[in-house]
Amino acid sequence: MRNRGRTAFIVTYLAPATLLYGVFVIWPVLQAFGFSFYKWSGMSANKTFVGFDNFKQLFHDSVFWQALEHNALIFLIGGGAILVIGVGIAHAMQGEGRLTKVLRSVYLFPNIMSLVVVAILWEFVYDPNIGLVSSLMRLFDGPVRAGAPPVDHSILGSATKALPAVIVTFVWFAVGFYIMLFSTGIRQIPSEVVEASKLDGAEGFHQFRKITLPLLWSVGRIAVIYLVINTLNVFALVFLMTQGGPDRKTEVMLTYLYEQAFVNSDYGAATALAIANFVIVMAVSGIVLRLTRKDPAGASR
């Protein structure tokens, strides 16, 4: 009797959340799975069932692979930089100096800003006329040789500089969150461990490498998973800064999805891409979790 009451109690409390989750998350995802088997403009009720055609097309679409490659580069280079900078600054922030205090009050600023503001801000930094970067580039311009093609100080319009520029902006914007994550992680390292290591003579970088870093393992895993999700799903920043251009040199999966859905009116292809993106994020996250399963600081943590 008591048990049944308990069950009813639990069900009552779980039902609203489950229902909302089902209606607003599960159902749309299932619906997307459904759309990916149709040819559909997204603008009428006319859908044609095409089976796996949208997926076949996707795997033969060089733009998709190019976009995926850019996502991977953002993850590897941008994500790598974020981990290094994040751990470094989080470590540096543990002291009590004046610089630390300044760091502590500013590191989350970029994260608080709207992405739109971030994009506009960095478009100014990269502006070919008045931007900081192009001004620096001009300092290193050699003398103008007669007959040589003109030097182009474009950054976001340059085939080689656009993606690095977007990655730098991404790192600048995203790193604050990871600093916070790591700094919380560092503060949770038991002080007796740190003190014991100090008594044993570990100091500075040595202590950081032997004590802090291994004990941050579980936080690091979470950080990498977040990075997988954030870099494979990056959209707004790229869309606002370059729209995937020039010549698809900054195209990522979700900007291409937008193009398929809203420029090419091909909702089937767009949802197929959405599902591929979903599967890739799940798979990479799974691989990361598996690869990092073994905690060097011991299984207990």
Add this chain to the structure above:
Amino acid sequence: MKTHFLALAVASASLGVLIGGCSGGSNESTADKSKHLDVVSFQGGFGIDFFKQAAKEYEANHPGVTISLTGGPRVWEQLRPQFASGTPPSLTWPGWGMDYWALIYDKQVLPLNDALAKPAFDGKGTWRDTFDPALLKLGEYQGQQYELPYHYNIMGWWYNPDTFAKHGWAVPKTFSELIALCPKIKAAGMAPLTYQGQYPDYTIKGFLFPWVISIGGIKAADDAQSLVPGAWKSDAFLQAARMIKQLRDQGFFEDGANSLSHTQSQTDFLAGKAAMIPCGTWLESEMKKTMPPGAKMAFMMPPVVDGGKGDPSAIMIGIEPWIIPTAGSNHELAIDFYKFMTSLDKAKQFVTECGTLTAIKGSDQAKMPETLVEPARLFRQSKTVYSIQFDTWYSTLGTESKHAMEALLNGSNTPEQFVDRLEAEAEKVRQSKKPIHTMTH
């Protein structure tokens, strides 16, 4: 007790508001639904006040008719789900972000040949006769009219007449005159040309196509837009691409133009950093708010190629049309309201108030901004009026052309690679099951 009373008072008060609200609403629901129009308009540089005013006038002349006119700067995003769920408005200008042709292929747009064969607003001739035929043609598919033009733009180049007069420069009429003039402009400390690098449609419409037509005649462009095999890598396209590369290699483009947005490059032009820029007749209204005092602009034709086959009077125009959704309500009323908007009086008023040309014959007799007079005259005199439509007909080719243009302008593609890419994408469209349009002159 006291609190109970208070609660009761609040409750009855809000009930009163509710009932009041309902009775207010019931007025509307008793209004004749067969006499109601939902009109949704893109809200760009011209705003929607003109259309709202027109709706009020129409309501005043037609007792019982109600029109709700709404708009937004990205109105196509709201319209898409409305189309998908079968509840689109009665009449709409969905704006540049709407994939019009996907709607037309999907039979979501009402065919209008019958309506156009009926009398015009003033009763003289048919409704069709009131439109400029070259503009009406742009909304046609397989002999049936789907899109109706209202205003139109003319595409060309712009220069500052004061600057040119001050330095004693003549407006270049041919490409060789342009090439001879550019070093003089550079010597005066200006970039000869700038462009909207973030949006390559401007360079496709401002450089590529005018030169393709100048070299190979209008047929070269028509064939490309009709996807005739080989047309995109014809000699005309290759040479036109080489001309663009030549301007780039000789340093005649503004440094960094590849990164500039439309407003940035247009601001640079108006600030005197560059002498010329490709743009449509919307330039003045777009830049009005940020224009430096005393800045001047005048229209010029893109310089033609010496000894080219093409008609030097060929002029490029573009429309942003209105449509009547098939699933919308009250088609007849929607047609009648649009007919009212296209009456000569209304069209002339639009030219004066919004500062742009309209597709209604005779509306160019209205008072218009000074910058429009010259392009309007060139349009009237032109023997070859054309429009770029391939990018809206075949969206994937449109996108590829923009990417290829970016690569040509930033030097990562040669002119040969540029035309090969375009032809390859055209072939992909031919292989797909998408409808193919034909364009002729």
